[in-house]
Amino acid sequence: MSIAENIRNLKNELETINVKLVAVSKTKPVEDIQQAYNEGQRVFGENMVQELVEKYEQLPKDIEWHLIGHLQTNKVKYIAPFISLIESVDSMKLLQEINKHALKNNRVIDVLLQVYIADEETKYGLGFDEVIELLRSDEFKELTNVRVRGLMGIATNTDNEKQIKEEFYELETFFEGIKQSYFRKDDYFNELSMGMSSDYKIAIEQGSTMVRLGSTIFGGRVIKHWKNN
Numbered sequence: 001m002s003i004a005e006n007i008r009n010l011k012n013e014l015e016t017i018n019v020k021l022v023a024v025s026k027t028k029p030v031e032d033i034q035q036a037y038n039e040g041q042r043v044f045g046e047n048m049v050q051e052l053v054e055k056y057e058q059l060p061k062d063i064e065w066h067l068i069g070h071l072q073t074n075k076v077k078y079i080a081p082f083i084s085l086i087e088s089v090d091s092m093k094l095l096q097e098i099n100k101h102a103l104k105n106n107r108v109i110d111v112l113l114q115v116y117i118a119d120e121e122t123k124y125g126l127g128f129d130e131v132i133e134l135l136r137s138d139e140f141k142e143l144t145n146v147r148v149r150g151l152m153g154i155a156t157n158t159d160n161e162k163q164i165k166e167e168f169y170e171l172e173t174f175f176e177g178i179k180q181s182y183f184r185k186d187d188y189f190n191e192l193s194m195g196m197s198s199d200y201k202i203a204i205e206q207g208s209t210m211v212r213l214g215s216t217i218f219g220g221r222v223i224k225h226w227k228n229n
Helices: 003-015 030-038 049-058 073-079 092-104 128-136 161-182 200-205
Strands: 020-024 043-046 064-067 085-089 109-115 146-153 191-194 210-213
Touching (some): 003 020, 003 030, 030 049, 043 049, 049 064, 049 073, 085 092, 085 146, 092 109, 092 146, 128 161, 146 161, 161 191, 161 200, 200 210
Parallel strands (some): 020 210, 043 064, 064 085, 085 109, 191 210
């Protein structure tokens, strides 16, 4: 099926259950992104800062760009003027850097805290205890130009659906606890980003409000040598 058909089918599937579609466009050419845009898709996710900035400059300005990959503190300044959501905040140091550059750009930047839920060494993210420690800290209370909208997690890359389900369930339970404890009066804390092409249906069953889909929309990965992140 074409990119347009894939977008239409996913929108029909997701809009009825109020789940946001993030089209993961990393490594994809601007022509493919434009096809998805022409079909009404407005939210796109990128992993690398250099690639994201280049695509931002070439594509329509009403696109809502999400940074979904690991973000180095020295790269924040390049995306701070326009980024809609940074889904991959995994340290207080990064949160402070985002706040600094948000202030310079006279804006409040929305973020998700990335929580480590996978049974793998390679994934980034905060532990459950580290999220609580961060939210309780005096440093967090001083951040006036970032807004924590919710949590993000990546499940283990496995065929074991029971394990994936349990990891998503744990994160959703944790999300609800964090909301009650720290954001009870804040309507904006309402996003739980879980699920990729291989496991998004399980994620939705476990309470995901936002799924990040690449190959389901664009097909297999196209290798393009972008400059280093």
